[in-house]
Amino acid sequence: MINDPDKSSAITVSVITTKDDLDAAFHIRRSVFVEEQGFELADEFDDDDARSIHFLARVNDKPVGTARIIPEKDYVKIGRVAVLKPLRGNGHGLTIMEKCETEAFRLGYSKAVLHAQIQVQSFYERAGYQVEGNVFNECGWPHITMVKRLANGPSH
Structure with a gap:
């Protein structure tokens, strides 16, 4: 699916509106979470996918990253x-996070919550998220809840 696009190229992140783009996002998730990290396929794709807003990141028009936001009552x-x-390591993840936050803020949300794998907690801290609560097990991996206020929009 990807032939090592130029790492210095600009990334574009958009809300997914087509089945082809959703398939590309799911392929990335399967590659990263199931094949690379060992999560169960049944855990990776869940009922929340149907009610989520999905994002696809591209470099040189090639899919390279993804995320989703799940609208809840008081937060995303x-x-x-x-x-x-x-x-990885080129700031693309932060760009994806900013797009998620921008869309959440546009939809009227002022708070974003996530469950971070412990090994990437520092990534989310760089994006402005703060730890809330204690470490817990999710799908066999240690996670931590992290929160960010979006009251003034996403931080860029």
Whole structure:
């Protein structure tokens, strides 16, 4: 699906509106969470997918990353944030997060919540998220709840 696009190229992130783009996002999630990290396929794709707003990131028009937001009553839950391994470390994940936050704010939300895998907690801290609560097990992996206020819009 990807032939090592130029890592310095600009990334574009958009709300998914087509089945082809959703398929590309699901392929990225399967690659990162199931094949690379070992999550169960049944855990990766859940009922929340149907009610989520999904995002697809592209570099040189090639799908490289994804995320989803789940609208709840008083907040959005950001999840399934993934960037293909060859493209990590280039700020693409932060760009995806900013797009999720911008869309959440546009929809009237002032709070974003996520369940971060412990090993990527520092990534979310760089994006302005703060730890709330204690470490817990989710699908066999240690996670931590993190929260960010979007009252003034996303931080860029």
